[in-house]
Amino acid sequence: MWWLPRGLHPGAWWLWALGLATAASHTTNPLPLALLVAVAGRVLGRRRGDAPWALAFRMYVWLGAVIVTMRVVFRIVFGGGQGDHILVRLPEIPLPAWAAGIRLFGPVAAEQILGGFYDGLRLATMLICLGAANALANPKRLLKAVPGALYAIGTAVVVALSVAPQLVESVLRVRRARRLRGASARGMRALRGIALPVLADALDRSLALAAAMDSRGYGRTAAVPAGQRTVTGALVLGGLVGVCAGTYGLLDTAAPGYLGLPMLLAGLTAAVTGMLLAGRRVRRSRYRPDRWRPAELLVAGCGVAAAALTMLAGSVDPELLYPPVSPLTWPQLTPLMLLAVGVAAAPAWLAPPPPPTVSAGRPPAVDRPIPVTDVPADGVRAARASTPGDRP
Amino acid sequence: MITFDRVTVHYAEGGPPPLRDVTFRVEEGELCLVAGRTGAGKSTLLRAINGLVPHFTGGTLHGAVTVDGRDTRTHPPRDLADVVGVVGQDPLAGFVTDTVEEELAYGMEQLALPPAVMRKRVEETLDLLGIADLRDRPLRTLSGGQQQRVAIGAVLTAHPRVLVLDEPTSALDPTAAEDVLATVTRLVHDLGVTVVLAEHRLERVLQYADRLLYLPGDGHVHDGTPATGLAHIDIAPPLIELGRLAGWTPLPLSVRDARRRASDLRHRLAGVAPPPVPAGADTGPTLTARKIVVRYPGTVAVAGVDLDLRAGRVVALMGRNGSGKSSLLWAVQGSGPRHGGTVAVTGPKGTVDPKALPAGQARRHVGLVPQDSGDLLYLETVDAECAQADRETGVPAGTCRALVDQLVPGLPGDRHPRDLSEGQRLALALAVQLTAAPPVVLLDEPTRGLDYHAKRQFTAVARMLAGSGRAVVVATHDVELVATLADRVIVMAEGEIVSDGTTAEVMLASPAFAPQVAKVLAPAPWLTVEQVAAALDETRAPA
Numbered sequence: 001m002w003w004l005p006r007g008l009h010p011g012a013w014w015l016w017a018l019g020l021a022t023a024a025s026h027t028t029n030p031l032p033l034a035l036l037v038a039v040a041g042r043v044l045g046r047r048r049g050d051a052p053w054a055l056a057f058r059m060y061v062w063l064g065a066v067i068v069t070m071r072v073v074f075r076i077v078f079g080g081g082q083g084d085h086i087l088v089r090l091p092e093i094p095l096p097a098w099a100a101g102i103r104l105f106g107p108v109a110a111e112q113i114l115g116g117f118y119d120g121l122r123l124a125t126m127l128i129c130l131g132a133a134n135a136l137a138n139p140k141r142l143l144k145a146v147p148g149a150l151y152a153i154g155t156a157v158v159v160a161l162s163v164a165p166q167l168v169e170s171v172l173r174v175r176r177a178r179r180l181r182g183a184s185a186r187g188m189r190a191l192r193g194i195a196l197p198v199l200a201d202a203l204d205r206s207l208a209l210a211a212a213m214d215s216r217g218y219g220r221t222a223a224v225p226a227g228q229r230t231v232t233g234a235l236v237l238g239g240l241v242g243v244c245a246g247t248y249g250l251l252d253t254a255a256p257g258y259l260g261l262p263m264l265l266a267g268l269t270a271a272v273t274g275m276l277l278a279g280r281r282v283r284r285s286r287y288r289p290d291r292w293r294p295a296e297l298l299v300a301g302c303g304v305a306a307a308a309l310t311m312l313a314g315s316v317d318p319e320l321l322y323p324p325v326s327p328l329t330w331p332q333l334t335p336l337m338l339l340a341v342g343v344a345a346a347p348a349w350l351a352p353p354p355p356p357t358v359s360a361g362r363p364p365a366v367d368r369p370i371p372v373t374d375v376p377a378d379g380v381r382a383a384r385a386s387t388p389g390d391r392p
Numbered sequence: 393m394i395t396f397d398r399v400t401v402h403y404a405e406g407g408p409p410p411l412r413d414v415t416f417r418v419e420e421g422e423l424c425l426v427a428g429r430t431g432a433g434k435s436t437l438l439r440a441i442n443g444l445v446p447h448f449t450g451g452t453l454h455g456a457v458t459v460d461g462r463d464t465r466t467h468p469p470r471d472l473a474d475v476v477g478v479v480g481q482d483p484l485a486g487f488v489t490d491t492v493e494e495e496l497a498y499g500m501e502q503l504a505l506p507p508a509v510m511r512k513r514v515e516e517t518l519d520l521l522g523i524a525d526l527r528d529r530p531l532r533t534l535s536g537g538q539q540q541r542v543a544i545g546a547v548l549t550a551h552p553r554v555l556v557l558d559e560p561t562s563a564l565d566p567t568a569a570e571d572v573l574a575t576v577t578r579l580v581h582d583l584g585v586t587v588v589l590a591e592h593r594l595e596r597v598l599q600y601a602d603r604l605l606y607l608p609g610d611g612h613v614h615d616g617t618p619a620t621g622l623a624h625i626d627i628a629p630p631l632i633e634l635g636r637l638a639g640w641t642p643l644p645l646s647v648r649d650a651r652r653r654a655s656d657l658r659h660r661l662a663g664v665a666p667p668p669v670p671a672g673a674d675t676g677p678t679l680t681a682r683k684i685v686v687r688y689p690g691t692v693a694v695a696g697v698d699l700d701l702r703a704g705r706v707v708a709l710m711g712r713n714g715s716g717k718s719s720l721l722w723a724v725q726g727s728g729p730r731h732g733g734t735v736a737v738t739g740p741k742g743t744v745d746p747k748a749l750p751a752g753q754a755r756r757h758v759g760l761v762p763q764d765s766g767d768l769l770y771l772e773t774v775d776a777e778c779a780q781a782d783r784e785t786g787v788p789a790g791t792c793r794a795l796v797d798q799l800v801p802g803l804p805g806d807r808h809p810r811d812l813s814e815g816q817r818l819a820l821a822l823a824v825q826l827t828a829a830p831p832v833v834l835l836d837e838p839t840r841g842l843d844y845h846a847k848r849q850f851t852a853v854a855r856m857l858a859g860s861g862r863a864v865v866v867a868t869h870d871v872e873l874v875a876t877l878a879d880r881v882i883v884m885a886e887g888e889i890v891s892d893g894t895t896a897e898v899m900l901a902s903p904a905f906a907p908q909v910a911k912v913l914a915p916a917p918w919l920t921v922e923q924v925a926a927a928l929d930e931t932r933a934p935a
Binding site: 158162204212214218287 | 439442444447448468469470471472473474476477478480482485486487488489490494497498499500501502503504505506507510511514528532546547550722725727728750751752753754755759760761762764766767768769770781784785810824825828
């Protein structure tokens with residue numbers, strides 16, 4: 001392997017996953033879809049770290065399974081009755097006249113179930129591809145890559161993300177405490193008993209976090225003359241208005257020509273200039289920033305190529321990518337589709353392996369005779385507190 | 393380094409100013425200990441150092457606070473970030489990122505240091521604090537002591553000249569606390585960082601301090617060396633009280649000091665034995681738990697523990713964080729998970745298992761006050777809480793209020809529970825649970841964040857509960873509290889009971905659990921200053 005182990009730029013994984021999802025959205029053929037899910041799982045197995053966000057993939061797979069099941073169940077319940085291969089005949093529930101066009105139960109055809117299955121599988125595959133991206137790349141690192149002007153928004157999102165699990169934790173804690181008081185109240189009264197302590201807790205925590213961030217230098221800004229601030233604000237606002245007007249002009253064919261593309265471009269330029277100027281005001285540096293290197297380009301390229309190949313396959317023989325359910329036919333693979341799947345799977349071997357990390361509970365990888373958590377007595381400890389370098 | 397020049401702080405909501413006309417200087421490289429009762433203004437003093445008071449908290453500050461030549465009136469906290477590093481009580485609440493390495497770099501990113509410098513400082517700091525093997529770990533998976541050291545590291549990377557620590561060890565077990573304090577003293581001695589530290593358990597840090605700022609609570613600050621400052625302090629650790637009792641001057645600051653002076657005292661006590669533990673009527677156990685098992689995904693929290701609780705006895709449950717103390721208490725009460733074993737509470741109507749009862753009934757047999765006692769309280773006033781407790785329990789109105797008055801006389805009824813001091817809130821939560829009159833009372837880390845006064849008050853309350861025929865269990869890290877309170881001590885590790893015996897047996901058996909008095913007077917089996925005082929009275933009386 002010619003790459004050293006390292007974490008990849010999160011953007012690369014997201015582009016790869018979006019490529020896969022795009023590929024999945026261009027077919028209902030269960031064979032390439034199943035292969036894409038397998039590819040996502042395989043790449044994940046070989047290239048994810050063991051950080052907490054990497055473990056969420058299973059949840060996406062479950063969600064995918066639920067989507068497929070729901071689709072099939074819906075087709076059975078609100079079956080249209082199309083198809084000749086009747087599997088079972090469920091008793092039909094007669095509906096009043098105003099619900100005409102809706103049918104409950106009735107005969108269940110194989111075509112109908114298969115159609116629901118294809119549809120659900122496509123949606124599930126797209127979801128699982130995005131889940132893979134979420135598990136492969138720390139979503140918070142992606143936020144770190146936002147431009148300077150959006151830094152404050154990025155921070156707010158990161159903080160909100162970290163508050164969510166804490167909120168769940170305190171809800172559980174307070175609910176347990178409520179049981180201790182013998183609380184048997186239900187509904188609004190119980191909600192009040194849980195919500196108030198949790199909200200008070202969350203408020204305390206946010207204040208503590210804000211104080212900590214403030215005292216660690218968050219929000220230090222370079223001195224900017226008032227004039228430049230006004231210019232920056234005007235540029236960003238004016239630019240955004242321009243973008244809106246431009247988009248409207250582009251979509252509304254009756255609008256005059258200058259409101260279309262030219263307006264959009266002018267608005268975009270103004271907004272970007274404004275943001276760049278605003279970014280200059282944020283004075284901070286980045287610790288070990290993620291960079292786009294050949295490996296990132298390769299991974300992102302694999303995703304884009306997979307999407308492009310599927311689209312190409314779709315334009316060559318569309319009926320193979322959207323296999324008809326009526327008449328019932330076996331789905332088939334084409335060489336182009338196989339190639340797309342192969343390219344999508346390449347990062348499992350071509351991407352650099354994730355850095356080895358030590359997860360909770362496992363002994364540290366470093367050979368160190370005194371694990372930090374396992375110390376003997378307090379009195380002895382103080383005497384032994386030497387510099388770590390002194391330890392054998 | 394730090395200068396307070398006639399500083400007075402008022403908060404908008406009125407009340408007496410927490411700081412009044414305070415003037416002092418902390419020199420470069422000093423370890424300055426800030427002591428005082430809860431609510432005496434310690435946090436205000438600490439937060440004024442980096443300008444959080446008044447820039448962040450609001451209020452009005454008269455006078456001037458200068459740090460390294462920068463006036464906090466013109467420099468908000470963020471502009472002092474490269475001079476003052478602040479570490480709070482709960483490290484988790486102050487973390488911004490999610491892994492150790494990123495957290496260490498966060499402050500430097502805000503200061504816009506070049507990447508090469510950041511890389512170097514992160515590595516240095518990881519080594520300095522002995523946390524290099526934690527570098528990739530998510531912050532939430534660390535133990536309390538590790539989190540606190542990461543929090544210290546995270547402010548150290550900015551190379552501040554002053555480190556401000558607000559009760560950094562209050563949530564930690566003794567070992568982890570010792571780790572953190574050892575780290576702090578090393579920073580003072582090796583790097584010459586000026587440290588300002590607030591701490592309730594003075595016995596742990598007094599010996600390392602160069603200066604003691606004592607806040608009596610009226611807004612003034614007494615500035616002095618630890619030995620002179622302690623003379624008129626009313627919140628003394630046992631070592632100091634022993635020194636006062638024996639009439640030593642200057643007062644000893646460390647066990648070593650005291651031990652070298654104590655040969656005379658040991659001699660005087662040679663012929664006397666500490667009073668034997670009152671045996672008490674040996675009734676059958678009120679609560680019998682057998683083979684309790686509690687599992688969490690990936691770990692066994694409690695591994696087949698047997699527990700007998702007798703009426704009128706106080707049992708202390710000790711062991712490091714994560715050793716299964718809380719899980720055991722919750723499992724015994726019946727509200728927490730229990731994956732094996734039996735619990736039987738002997739009541740007037742035969743024995744019952746609280747787990748089998750609805751929550752409202754279970755608390756009539758076993759009452760539990762959780763670690764955050766505030767979780768039990770959710771109404772706007774003390775009176776409303778008391779009325780609600782009476783209603784929930786179905787007892788005559790006023791029962792809970794009477795209990796509150798018994799525990800902490802004179803608690804204003806219109807006060808919001810969150811505005812109470814830690815000790816008052818604990819008493820209120822305890823009163824709410826006692827309203828159901830359970831024969832067994834379990835308390836999970838009740839003395840966390842309590843000062844000496846509140847602790848003494850709590851000890852009296854717990855004794856009173858035992859005196860009224862209840863079985864009391866206190867899970868705690870506080871060795872000195874256990875020495876004065878408990879009849880029996882159970883030590884847990886990894887979900888198992890590793891030792892179980894009378895307080896004297898367990899506490900004298902290992903230096904880790906020995907209270908200060910025992911360390912000074914070993915090998916004689918003395919545990920508390922009260923015991924020594926009583927014995928000295930006795931020896932004097934016949935003469």
